Amino acid sequence: MNDVATSDASTQADVVQRGSLELTLRRLRRDKASMIALCVILAVVVLAIAAPWIAALTGHSPIEQFRDIGLSPAGIPVGPGEQFWLGTDQLGRDVLVRLAYGARISLLVGVFASVLASTIAVIVGTTAGYHGGLTDIVLSRLMDLVMSVPFLLCALALVSAFGPSLMLSVCVIVFFSWAPMARVIRGQVISLRKQDFVQASRSLGAGPLSIMIVDILPNLAAPIIVYTTMQIPSSIVFEATLSFLGMGIVPPTPSWGGMLADASSNSLYLVAWWLVFVPGTALLLTTLAFNILGDGLRDALDPKSARTVRRFRLKSKGASKR
Amino acid sequence: MIRFLTQRLIFGAGVLLMLSAFVFFLFFVAPGDPARMIAGDKATEAQLIQIRKNLGVDRPIVVQYASFLSRAISGDLGFSYRNQQPVAPIIVRRIPVTLSLVLGGALLWLAIGIPMGIMSARYAGGLRDRIGQAFILVGLSFPTFVLGMMSLYLLYFIPKQAGFTLFPPGGYKALTTQPLLWAWHLVLPWTTLALTMAAVYARLTRGQMLDVMGEDYIRTARAKGLSERRVIWKHGLRAVLTPLVTQLGADIAMLLGGVIIIEQVYGLQGVGALAVQAVANQDRPIIIGVVLLGGVFIVISNIVVDLFYVLLDPRVR
Numbered sequence: 001m002n003d004v005a006t007s008d009a010s011t012q013a014d015v016v017q018r019g020s021l022e023l024t025l026r027r028l029r030r031d032k033a034s035m036i037a038l039c040v041i042l043a044v045v046v047l048a049i050a051a052p053w054i055a056a057l058t059g060h061s062p063i064e065q066f067r068d069i070g071l072s073p074a075g076i077p078v079g080p081g082e083q084f085w086l087g088t089d090q091l092g093r094d095v096l097v098r099l100a101y102g103a104r105i106s107l108l109v110g111v112f113a114s115v116l117a118s119t120i121a122v123i124v125g126t127t128a129g130y131h132g133g134l135t136d137i138v139l140s141r142l143m144d145l146v147m148s149v150p151f152l153l154c155a156l157a158l159v160s161a162f163g164p165s166l167m168l169s170v171c172v173i174v175f176f177s178w179a180p181m182a183r184v185i186r187g188q189v190i191s192l193r194k195q196d197f198v199q200a201s202r203s204l205g206a207g208p209l210s211i212m213i214v215d216i217l218p219n220l221a222a223p224i225i226v227y228t229t230m231q232i233p234s235s236i237v238f239e240a241t242l243s244f245l246g247m248g249i250v251p252p253t254p255s256w257g258g259m260l261a262d263a264s265s266n267s268l269y270l271v272a273w274w275l276v277f278v279p280g281t282a283l284l285l286t287t288l289a290f291n292i293l294g295d296g297l298r299d300a301l302d303p304k305s306a307r308t309v310r311r312f313r314l315k316s317k318g319a320s321k322r
Numbered sequence: 323m324i325r326f327l328t329q330r331l332i333f334g335a336g337v338l339l340m341l342s343a344f345v346f347f348l349f350f351v352a353p354g355d356p357a358r359m360i361a362g363d364k365a366t367e368a369q370l371i372q373i374r375k376n377l378g379v380d381r382p383i384v385v386q387y388a389s390f391l392s393r394a395i396s397g398d399l400g401f402s403y404r405n406q407q408p409v410a411p412i413i414v415r416r417i418p419v420t421l422s423l424v425l426g427g428a429l430l431w432l433a434i435g436i437p438m439g440i441m442s443a444r445y446a447g448g449l450r451d452r453i454g455q456a457f458i459l460v461g462l463s464f465p466t467f468v469l470g471m472m473s474l475y476l477l478y479f480i481p482k483q484a485g486f487t488l489f490p491p492g493g494y495k496a497l498t499t500q501p502l503l504w505a506w507h508l509v510l511p512w513t514t515l516a517l518t519m520a521a522v523y524a525r526l527t528r529g530q531m532l533d534v535m536g537e538d539y540i541r542t543a544r545a546k547g548l549s550e551r552r553v554i555w556k557h558g559l560r561a562v563l564t565p566l567v568t569q570l571g572a573d574i575a576m577l578l579g580g581v582i583i584i585e586q587v588y589g590l591q592g593v594g595a596l597a598v599q600a601v602a603n604q605d606r607p608i609i610i611g612v613v614l615l616g617g618v619f620i621v622i623s624n625i626v627v628d629l630f631y632v633l634l635d636p637r638v639r
Contacts, residue, residue, distance in 0.1 A: 141333075145336075145337060148621075149337070149617065150613065153612060154341075156582075156597055157349075157609050157610075159601070160604060161349055233463060237465045240467075241466075241583060245582070245583075247601065260471065264467070270474075270475060276472060280465075284464055284468060287465065295459070
């Protein structure tokens with residue numbers, strides 16, 4: 001896969017063999033919205049990585065309280081200006097520095113929880129879909145059960161029982177996110193396992209585990225990539241929501257949801273708009289970017305998906321004989 | 323049909339049983355002593371033992387769960403640790419607020435989402451589709467509390483600074499006594515809820531519509547000479563209704579268990595706000611009660627949705 005992607009297309013003659021990865025990347029690169037989304041995501045990643053440098057550059061640590069210069073005499077936060085580029089919060093802390101450190105939490109939780117949820121979804125979905133029978137019934141009921149539970153309420157109950165922490169947030173997010181994707185994977189596996197190449201593999205003596213990993217898993221790459229990407233913004237918002245309710249990341253560690261919660265308490269944001277609009281916009285842009293990228297990836301990975309097919313309905317009808 | 327419904331009822335009962343066991347045992351294994359929470363730090367050991375005896379938490383956990391379950395079935399959910407009042411009435415008192423918020427919001431999000439989805443599907447690939455798609459993406463991405471806080475700032479605070487009150491800052495007025503104030507106080511919460519939810523419905527409608535509009539019977543309807551409007555609203559939408567009803571049932575049920583975020587942002591004292599307060603106070607009977615109520619709503623809605631299928635789709639009958 002890799003050497004196909006890296007082989008330089010331009011040095012070769014007219015006919016170039018392109019692997020599916022390269023074709024996908026080409027389609028993705030042509031999608032302007034996805035490219036902009038990717039840039040936004042990269043910007044957030046850079047912000048997260050550069051957090052210590054931003055702190056050093058401004059000379060403000062994320063939890064340091066500048067009660068003398070960061071608050072007005074009446075105790076009101078200072079707006080964006082030369083000293084504090086994005087203003088200060090209710091304790092006189094630098095919003096920009098906290099935003100950068102908060103990006104770390106959001107990305108960490110978002111990506112980690114999504115990958116974990118996808119892994120569970122793939123394992124459960126593949127097992128249920130491949131084995132069928134009783135295994136399928138039990139696992140499908142389990143998915144139904146997880147999906148028919150008021151998840152935010154249960155999350156609140158869990159957090160109130162064990163006390164908020166980063167690890168618990170991730171666990172809660174994973175626990176309530178794997179089921180929908182597992183259902184999709186199960187459906188795909190059920191249709192895949194009847195295909196000829198799986199039969200062929202079985203007739204050559206491959207065991208169930210080998211068939212699942214070697215034959216079926218690569219065919220699930222597209223839904224796995226798309227669903228994991230789409231899961232990231234949900235996880236980020238889930239974490240921010242928990243933190244907003246005071247049940248996620250423990251203060252004073254900065255997180256976007258926590259910053260918004262601080263702003264919301266005592267309706268402080270009404271006199272300091274940046275306390276809502278800075279972390280709020282960051283949160284919105286990040287989730288939006290991941291959602292757009294997920295959409296773009298879906299179209300790029302599966303050119304026959306609804307959007308593309310419709311637009312070129314008449315043209316493609318003759319071309320792709322499906 | 324009856325067999326199907328029985329199956330659903332059994333699954334529903336199973337969900338509730340699992341849910342009750344989950345919350346109940348959760349608080350049993352969790353650190354923290356309820357007697358200490360009620361009595362405060364100054365209580366003596368003898369007092370604590372007495373309180374534990376009164377609460378029944380000195381008995382084995384399985385016995386506690388069984389007695390909890392048998393009382394819960396008759397609607398007795400125990401007493402709040404906070405003010406020793408019975409849990410069920412405390413929760414029931416909060417329902418009108420949440421119900422007003424959810425039902426009004428649902429009407430609004432259907433009114434926005436479905437036409438948006440249809441427009442998007444009808445002009446697929448065109449400018450109007452792009453607008454629809456942009457709406458869907460932004461709506462899906464907007465965290466509810468960010469939207470709520472931003473609209474409060476822009477629609478309550480800015481006008482108020484300019485000298486007039488466009489919308490109230492929050493709060494709730496009873497529908498029965500002050501219907502106009504009731505609606506006025508709920509406009510912002512409704513809109514916030516509806517804008518984030520409408521995206522889901524627009525996406526669903528669009529996707530289903532695109533599938534349906536390629537079907538033969540749609541071509542037949544067009545060939546009969548029906549107007550495009552009639553083809554879409556009568557023949558197309560009919561097929562989209564089933565997934566929409568499924569989604570609507572699930573969403574309404576999920577939200578009736580507490581529109582936690584919006585109630586928090588707009589200071590509405592609904593079920594969700596109660597849950598948040600109970601968590602902050604470590605008031606376990608209330609938390610258990612609210613979670614179970616949420617479960618009951620979901621189970622009921624699943625069954626209602628199944629009944630709707632029979633009504634909507636002759637093939638199921």
